[in-house]
Amino acid sequence: MSQIEINDVSVVFKDHAQAIKAVSNVSLSIEKAEVFGIVGLSGAGKSTLVRTINGLQKPTSGHVIVDGVNITQASKKRLAQARQKMGFIFQNFNLVANRTIAQNIAFALTAGGYPKEKQADRINELLGLVGLADRLDNYPGQLSGGQKQRVGIARALANDPDILLCDEATSALDTETAEEIVEILKDINERLHITIVFITHQLEVAKRLFDRVAVMEDGKVVEQTTAYDLFADPQSAMSQRLVGRFLDTEVPDEVRFKLRKTPGQLLSLRYRGEDSLDPIITKIATETGVDVNILQGRIEYIQSRAIGVLAVFVTGEDSAVQQAITQFKAQVDYVRAVTL
Template identity: 50%
Template sequence: MIDLKDITVTFKNKASTVHAVQDVSLQVEAGDTYGIVGYSGAGKSTLVRVINYLQKPTSGTAIVNGQALGKLDKDQLWVARRKIGMIFQHFNLMNSRTIAGNIEYPLRYSKLTKAGRAKKVQELLALVGLSDKADAYPAQLSGGQKQRVGIARALANDPEILLCDEATSALDPKTTGEIIDLLKRLNQQLHITIVFITHEMSAVKSLCNHVAVMEDGKIVERGALLDIFSNPQQALTRDFINTATQLDTALAEVRKQPAVINLPANARLVHLSYTGASTDQPLIAGLYQQYGITANILYGNIEFLQDVPVGNLIVILTGDTTKLPTAFSQLRDQGVTVTLLDPKGDAVD
């Protein structure tokens, strides 16, 4: 469906050269929901614009729907782009047109009759839950409603791919959840491939099956959502996940507790994370029964990603410190990620 090979995008002016994307390869299968996460300036928006060739790469090949976009002439590229919809952070609606007029605009060169276009607009309004807003204007809508219009407009030409560039970044958390739910429904109902660009890992975990993390124009980590969340390899990925799961906030509060500030010599502050079947195991009870190690649970959370439970615990483990390495090894054999924490700072091990 989408195959980006060795994509590099470089911007040059008299004063400087910016390497926005550096030798990135990315494959997205048909019908998938793929998140690309990175902070501002990471290159993710530039990369996504290569998918519809709004940004031509300096080097590399973009193959979409079996076509190498760089080999298409102007007319062929125009046809190819009609199968790639796009929605934006700030909606990009035309304030002088009604909602129906905004949605109809991409159909102006279609083969549909005037009646056919009107019927299509009504179908799209119903699809995004705005049937009663056809004659309204963008200024009369909320942010979430404006983004629904943007989605309907992007679907006007029945695209096979929907590119979402920071599509929820301007929305409040409740509205973000509603838009994510709509995108999930569209993916399932229309079998449309979604590429979701964001700096918010919380949105990715609610929507996407796969995720890539970008930094300085490069992909530093990628994989299935569950694998990335359960076993992140890069510090940047861990930062995103800790923010999405609110683990960073929990750690900040935990480190203020007297039990952590005055941690005794025979105690360790530990983060335990576990996925799937591991959540069914009596982890804490087992530590005491086998090793005499007691656990003071300071924070605990279980959430479901793709219907799989993912858990996090921050605990103080107290006991014979010579037994801890063996206990940790057993936990890891059970699929638990064990991270020793510095009471005053970051992970130790």
């Protein structure tokens, strides 16, 4: 059995006479020590779903089983015991402003029944793990956003959990700081073998952190796949929309203006692997008699595997351009005609 089993879970909220289905018949299996991502736009039901894992949100129907414990039906005592093995990292840190960093972590240790006489050593160990050993006596107001989130991570690890639940843990941070938090979580996962369930709308996080991912839309899981396949071959319309934004080959307006003056077709190409598309482009251009101008390109790495992205402009006789597009579609993983 997987460490976390979400079986046909639905969550319905009543708003006066209206029933709002925040989560709709979701089933997921999350393995021990993997980093599992749940992505989607705001309002997709991500946070509600994750809160069913630690019992903060009771499903209207379905079951959640964690390490063999049916969270949905557990007694208060059994639920409290299960929660002690789950850390939670919040979007907005949730630190107590008038307590030092050490005192914030001590709250979590005390709540988990950690021996008082051992707390000082444990606090030092946790802050060292997130690179804040010298901030023991600082208050939250003296820290940057990234430092506050590091404290949040240390607090979530206080009672040696088996699972970390992360609710948009990087969305309140700038890009560079978010990358630092992602690297800390990757290190924690690899070093401590803790299962991480991370919800986000940021595909940059998915690219760097996740092993597998579920995509949510309107309370439903519309796709489950590996992180690499999400980027390389998104299946659902929502996945294509999210990945399309991240792997965007948008050309500058100035270039678009110039291209409009020349008959032709702008194409967005996506392919797997590090190999250049130059041989394919040359072959297609030769066989169809078109000119193919490479406007821009880059390679992204997901799970240490490459995905190439290109924007090309194809010019020539209309029939030849259409023939070239057909050949691109047959030989390249993803081809999209872009309207100028």
